[in-house]
Amino acid sequence: MYDLRVLRDDLDMLRDRLGPRGKDVAWEDLRRLTEDRRARTVQVEDLRHQLKKGSEEVARLKRDKQPAEDAMAAMKALGETIKGYEEQLRLVEEQLAHVALRMPNLPHSSVPEGQDAADNVEVRRWGTPPSLSGPAQSHWDLGEALGILDFDRAVRMAKARFAVLTGMGARLERALINYMLDMHTTQHGYREVLPPLLVNRATMTGTGQLPKFEDDLFQLRDEELFLIPTAEVPLTNLHREELLAEETLPVRYTAYTPCFRREAGSYGKDTRGLIRLHQFNKVELVVFTKAEHSYEELERLTAHAEAILQGLGLHYRVITLCRGDMGFSAAKTYDIEVWLPSQKVFREISSCSNFEAFQARRANIRWRPKAGKKDAKSEFVHTLNGSGLAVGRTLVAILENYQQPDGTVSIPPALQPYMGGLERIRKE
């Protein structure tokens, strides 16, 4: 969501800088609607002013025991006129909101140009691929052979794109969650949150999932509640409609939650294994900060996510998403991709973004300058979030990168305390 003034005064700049991201925007409608809104607003406000003055005059006449019938009749007529004008203004504002809420965020100037994933730019790599003696097995083959992954039964009780973890598979998932949360809370300064998994429409609109992406969400039948597609939604909306004190910033939250996604439009992609499920676990990081610090916070947040992979000894790289590949709400995004030896590719395991004020404006999250500053006006915060990390994909990475020639999987040392000291997963 943009400042209406930007939409009105800098529309050409916006159109130019959005580039391919703005191809679906109805630019000429927008131009007409913002102008129309301004003209009608001025008109309605002037009429309302007349009505207020007229009503005060009625009050004065009545106090002075003077006849007020004429004034009252005039105000009644004026009131009817205003209703008509207001209705037209309301229609214009509705149309404007319809367009404005569907406009993607403006990419930061450091974001590379480009159309799709092929134009993303690698920033750095960490570690090296594991040296496996033979060809790497896929995580689904390994997991099913070890008896810790079960896709067939998940399909029977739910449908495709669900999975069951059992035994040491379930234990490994839980160990990863705890490992991640412990590191973020004790080493990186985040406050742990356990939020609702169902949220309302206003909350989904605040972070940008609605109105444009309703098809991607699971929704309840009997009530207007949605299953969260990421903990970003409840964490960012923790402070919706709030005014944060300057001295509390930056505010950092972390949460483990299941995430639910329809995955509409991804038919045929990643149909096997744990990579793309309707339900998956994720540990999320969210930061609220002042505008002037948001880009250093993005670097910090990304480093926090990387620290998990480093602790687990997993080879990865960081890329900057190009304009065309970024999400709707983001101004800049780093993806962290972990090495998967069975496919010999890097796969996304975390996505860290600065949303600048895009979400804050939708959700009305501001900060108040420390008391005492002259002419201090509240400002929108900048919001950031990143996966720290996608738990299921981390489990995939461990199975594949730590697989042994005999089909067992060794446990990274940092994780062993969380696995009851277990050093290796064997067939159960």
Place this chain on the structure above:
RNA sequence: GGAGGGGUGACGGAGUGGCCGAACGUGCCGGUCUUGAAAACCGGAGACGGGGUAACCUGUCCGCGAGUUCAAAUCUCGCCCCCUCCGCCA
């Protein structure tokens, strides 16, 4: 789910349909006093938007949305939320 009570500014809490953007208190800011601070006293300040180079003018906001009225924080209706009691329940 049923009955009753309630939602007001950063917070607490008043408010007879017109003089209410809203008493009072806390907190905040400036000042006096003090070596400094506290206390006390004096003074100041709501949020968001529109127009204007500016001074300034102006609109909206008392949970949300409709309605009644010349005029709504105040009256009516619907919805949401909170509290208490009852029922149900992990």
